Amino acid sequence: MKKVGIFYGSESGNTQEVCKKIASELGDSAEIFDIAKVDKDTILGFENLIFASATYGSGDLQDDWEKALKNLNESDFSSKVVALVGVGDGDSYGDTFVESIYHLYQVVKSAKVVGRVSKEGYIFEESMAVDGEEFLGLAIDEENQSELTEGRVKAWVEQIRGEFI
Numbered sequence: 001m002k003k004v005g006i007f008y009g010s011e012s013g014n015t016q017e018v019c020k021k022i023a024s025e026l027g028d029s030a031e032i033f034d035i036a037k038v039d040k041d042t043i044l045g046f047e048n049l050i051f052a053s054a055t056y057g058s059g060d061l062q063d064d065w066e067k068a069l070k071n072l073n074e075s076d077f078s079s080k081v082v083a084l085v086g087v088g089d090g091d092s093y094g095d096t097f098v099e100s101i102y103h104l105y106q107v108v109k110s111a112k113v114v115g116r117v118s119k120e121g122y123i124f125e126e127s128m129a130v131d132g133e134e135f136l137g138l139a140i141d142e143e144n145q146s147e148l149t150e151g152r153v154k155a156w157v158e159q160i161r162g163e164f165i
């Protein structure tokens with residue numbers, strides 16, 4: 001398997017911590033970057049990508065991702081495998097839960113997007129990040145279900161590992 005580039009946008013550290021866990025599960029094949037500190041060429045240099053963003057505003061991306069996407073919007077992801085992670089709060093923001101995943105998906109949908117997760121077990125009302133019975137990526141709720149994060153990360157990494165190039 002080629003290297004996996006993990007790119008995160010995080011305001012108060014939760015998404016960063018989740019990505020560190022993902023990187024540690026993936027082992028030597030993973031490299032982790034703060035999206036605020038990388039350029040487009042670094043991102044597009046990877047064939048295997050994990051994009052992770054906290055959710056802010058009303059179902060929006062974390063600010064650094066908003067800025068990064070201005071450069072990435074026209075990019076061709078069709079040769080890439082991409083997995084998405086959204087971090088949010090399903091209690092206080094139950095009608096826009098982890099919608100960061102939805103916005104990332106819009107940018108990379110020409111890629112082979114992997115790592116959908118069943119919505120079962122999450123506490124929320126609605127989310128544009130859900131398609132059918134599944135989130136379009138890994139949803140994490142550190143505010144209300146932090147005790148489930150480690151298990152969710154482990155199961156998800158096992159699920160996506162074999163999908164990478």
Ligand SMILES: Cc1cc2nc3c(=O)[nH]c(=O)nc-3n(C[C@H](O)[C@H](O)[C@H](O)COP(=O)(O)O)c2cc1C
Pocket residue numbers: 009010011012013014015016054055056057058059060087088089090093096097098099142143
């Ligand atoms: C002003 C504000 C707006 C938020 N909006 C949403 C939202 O729309 N949907 C959601 O799921 N979480 C929302 N959240 C919750 C954060 O995504 C959550 O606290 C997350 O763990 C923060 O991750 P970070 O530490 O990586 O920045 C919001 C939090 C704040 C403070």
